[in-house]
Amino acid sequence: MTRTRFSRLRTLALTGIATTGAATAALTLMPTAAQAAEPVHTKSTAVTSDSRTTPKAHGYANNLDGWIKQSLDIMKSKGIPGSYDGLKRNIMRESSGNPNAQNNWDVNAKNGIPSKGLLQVIDPTFNAYHVSGTAHSVTDPVANITAAANYAAHRYGSIDNVNSAY
Numbered sequence: 001m002t003r004t005r006f007s008r009l010r011t012l013a014l015t016g017i018a019t020t021g022a023a024t025a026a027l028t029l030m031p032t033a034a035q036a037a038e039p040v041h042t043k044s045t046a047v048t049s050d051s052r053t054t055p056k057a058h059g060y061a062n063n064l065d066g067w068i069k070q071s072l073d074i075m076k077s078k079g080i081p082g083s084y085d086g087l088k089r090n091i092m093r094e095s096s097g098n099p100n101a102q103n104n105w106d107v108n109a110k111n112g113i114p115s116k117g118l119l120q121v122i123d124p125t126f127n128a129y130h131v132s133g134t135a136h137s138v139t140d141p142v143a144n145i146t147a148a149a150n151y152a153a154h155r156y157g158s159i160d161n162v163n164s165a166y
Contacts, residue, residue, distance in 0.1 A: 064097045067118070067141035074131060074146050082149045086160030091145070094120040099141040119148035129154070
């Protein structure tokens with residue numbers, strides 16, 4: 001949890017439950033099955049020696065820049081709006097770019113469903129907005145970004161419209 005996130009804490013009421021902290025309120029909403037994106041076929045993710053800096057077979061680096069670019073390509077193919085800047089801004093606020101970040105202190109964590117990954121998504125929201133063709137793991141960087149952007153598109157029109165806890 002970054003110092004910036006602590007300075008942005010707010011108390012929110014949502015569906016009768018008081019929640020506090022970044023990325024908790026809106027992520028507790030459950031969508032209908034019809035809101036999930038259609039299946040997507042992603043590019044190969046084969047990696048050579050140094051997986052943090054070496055480009056993948058189809059031009060995606062295994063780092064934040066590469067994950068955002070790969071997610072944007074998937075989003076574009078599925079009609080999910082969002083920009084590089086909007087994704088990166090939200091990622092840096094939510095996880096500081098750590099794909100293994102996990103919130104263990106908010107109401108969701110206390111209820112057994114902590115927010116996880118680059119965009120701090122809870123499992124029910126990830127499952128509802130997961131884009132087929134991406135890994136089915138909330139901490140997989142591309143799957144996390146794409147699912148969160150899919151959720152934000154349905155809830156706010158685009159991840160670009162998200163400037164605080166969502």
